[in-house]
Amino acid sequence: MKGMFDVSSVDKFSAMQITKTQIGEKITFTLSGRVNAESSPEFQDKLITAFNEAKEIIIDIKEIAYISSAGLRVFKDSSMTITGASKEIMRVFEMTGLSDILTIV
Numbered sequence: 621m622k623g624m625f626d627v628s629s630v631d632k633f634s635a636m637q638i639t640k641t642q643i644g645e646k647i648t649f650t651l652s653g654r655v656n657a658e659s660s661p662e663f664q665d666k667l668i669t670a671f672n673e674a675k676e677i678i679i680d681i682k683e684i685a686y687i688s689s690a691g692l693r694v695f696k697d698s699s700m701t702i703t704g705a706s707k708e709i710m711r712v713f714e715m716t717g718l719s720d721i722l723t724i725v
Contacts, residue, residue, distance in 0.1 A: 635659050636684075638666060647674040652683030655691030664694050671699075680704045692716055701725060 636659035639650040647670045655663070670677050679695070682704025692712070695702065701723045705713065713719040 636663065638663055640666065640670070642674065645674045646676040646678065648678040648680060650680040650683070652685075654686040654688075655681075655684055655694065656686065656688040657690035660688075660691045660694045667694065667697070667700075671697075677701070678703060681709060682706070684709055687712060692718065695722060698722055 636651055636653040636655055641648045641650070649663070649666065649670070651663070653659070667677070677700040679700055680703045684706070687709055695713075695718055698721045702713075703725050705724055710719070710724070713722065713724065
């Protein structure tokens with residue numbers, strides 16, 4: 621069907637996919653793929669808008685395959701909650717000190 625996008629065909633290591641869900645004043649972003657210098661500006665723009673629209677921001681990163689130093693900068697705001705961090709991504713947050721300032725559940 622024209623306009624349909626089959627997510628199952630997306631390579632796990634391809635560009636980041638962003639899904640936004642809003643319920644009242646809570647916005648949840650579900651990310652998949654790679655958070656890097658190429659993909660992080662778009663997500664950062666969406667976050668800035670979300671902070672103006674909602675009181676609670678949740679970022680579900682269980683489908684993130686890779687995060688670069690440029691991608692890490694997007695997560696520096698301590699007022700959001702991170703969920704679904706893999707052991708590898710959690711280790712990156714710990715090594716950079718972000719685990720000390722972020723709420724990670």
